[in-house]
Amino acid sequence: MKKYLFGLSILASIGFSACNSSEQAQQENAKHTVHLKGNIQKAEDAQGAVVLLQVEPAGNLRDTIRVDANGKFDYELKDFEPGFYRLMVYNQLPVILAINNNDLEINVDAENSKVTGSPEVEVQQKINLLNQQITDSVAEIQMNYAEAANKKDQAGMQMAEAQFTNLQGQLNQQIKKIIEEAPVNLTTLNILKDVITYDTDPEFVDAQLARLNKKMPGLKIVKQFEMQLAATKKLAIGAEAPEVSLKDQEGKTIKLSSLRGQVVLLDFWASWCGPCRKESPSLVKAYKNFHDKGFEIYGISLDRNPEAWQKAKADDQLPGVQVIGMEDGKADVAGIYQITAIPASFLLDKEGKIIAKNLRGEELEKALEKAL
Template identity: 45%
Template sequence: MKIISLLLFVCLSTVGFAQELKPFQIKAINVPDGKKVFLMYYSFEDDEKLLDSATVKDGKFSISGELKGVSYAGILFRENINNQNERSTKDTWFYLNPGENLMDFSKDEKITGGSADVLKYLAFKKEVEDKRSFYKSAEYLEKRKDIDALMAQVNEKEKELTKVYGNPKDVFQKAKLDFVKNNPANPLSLLFVEDLSGPKPNAEEIFPIFNSLSSELRSSKKGKRFETMLKGLAFVVGAQSVDFGQNSPDGKLVKLSDLKGKYVLVDFWASWCVPCRQENPNIVKAYRQYKDKNFEILAVSLDNDKASWEKAIKDDQLGWLHISDLKGWKNEVAGIYAIRSVPSNFLVDPQGKIIAKNLRGEELEKALAQLIK
């Protein structure tokens, strides 16, 4: 399904490469019960999540706007977009094209027509579905029976062979490790160390291997970036936090060390991050209860647009400290702490020690209740 979605997006690319803004309109009928819907869509150029909304009346709604190209979009049924506990099985995801987009929520395929680009999309999707339907037919499934049976036998034999002789992949990994040990100054060794670390690196295991590399490799731009990532993974509960500082919206430098002596929630978020915005009401509730009891929040934004950042702070009523270098995912503090997704947070005690990570929902309030009497 992911491959098909990618193909759909590529096929629609002829619509999206124009740089100028193009108007779009969504007209929906037979909308399920609900007073309000939100349109969430990704900007064609930078993948930021943008939001709009409409009121449902007599089973209908309409939303208009402008796009720079086709966008992946969702119609979300919510009373309050910031309520993370509010979900709906009626949410609908589709490709939003410039021009008219007609939707009928009584249909399995909600997009029913519209502009020429919408019709091209529908024709393409029908062609793909017609071709895929054969693979669900009795004829095809009957012919697959022998293949499926053989594959099950192969998998069983594979397990038996691995149990006796080991996994060939492990041999390759060991060969890479031996190469690194014998060639600490070879640039290929740094690439092998990155590969050995895998998608979820164990810092305790990888650091000794990385430190065995030559000082030239470790001090290279690539080496420093990898080392920063490893150090960030070391920020576990019980570890000491690292001081940092960036500018607030009004240009004032704010540092974590300025808050020494307080419990501090270091919160990584962004105005374009929908889960962050949904989590904000929970943080607001906890902050209002404990802000006068030796507790503060230092929010690090992964925004790159100052206006959007400031608007989100105002709209969500986030009355705590905010900083950013407005470099998006290249935010230097996020790099230090190896932030790979938002929202992410660390709760730091008055001595600067990390005592909790990624507190969500009521977890922050419960943790503060135990710490602050």
């Protein structure tokens, strides 16, 4: 089943007053001072200090906050970069803060934290409430899926997957409504990165980025996201897959584009990757069932050790075009395709355009039936 994506980590985000001109917005976003105040209940066995760290955009800010004998503090954050910060409390409880224009009050005890002072805290609370409301439903669907899988009940598994997809869609629509009705805020960035992504809803992402740029022009964290999004668009569904030109076991250079006219699975794996190796039988099966109909595999190993790659390829009897992505100790192809974890794959149509990502087992075979 798809990964459950809706446990957002941001505890508070900052609201912005409306403005009618770019000049006003730039003035509002200028560096200034905000107060972080509140109370920290120190556990008896707690050790360490209370430290504020800049997380995103990455910076050098690391400052210790002085807390009085009663656990109270009032900290001035001057000339800061708007973005996300982590408050490390006695080496125990990290509190993630979105800081821009508003003073925040932060109250922390041994078990949790509460942040107030910003209109956007209400937005995050609404999203958290949605998460809580569907927790039981998700658990029930997961249990039904596990039971069906144990019984090898394909119909039951498909029903659970359909229920989960429907629930996910409903939740996404509710989250989108919250974001659209809220003032422009930094929490939106996390939603666009982790929940409602460009692959799932490109029009929504583009619209929210336009809102962010209009109300927060020049903000570094927004510009960084815009650059990330530009790279993501190059790998979006419907985009032409970037060219790959790598060597096979015999040292022959094979271009990805040489496979045009066939439906191609661009598959990233490695000999040391357990989940990759477990997927090998499914790839062998798919190749056997669909190769004669126009299906090909372009497998890219991220092994540093060519011998380990070749042994794993032989042991798993991997079919198709198999090349190694490491050259001179680097895997540039992994950066081009934004590979942060493997296995990872892209299904390409006969024109070399991306039509699906990260398909496994039956999902891959269904997609191949449709594409061929």
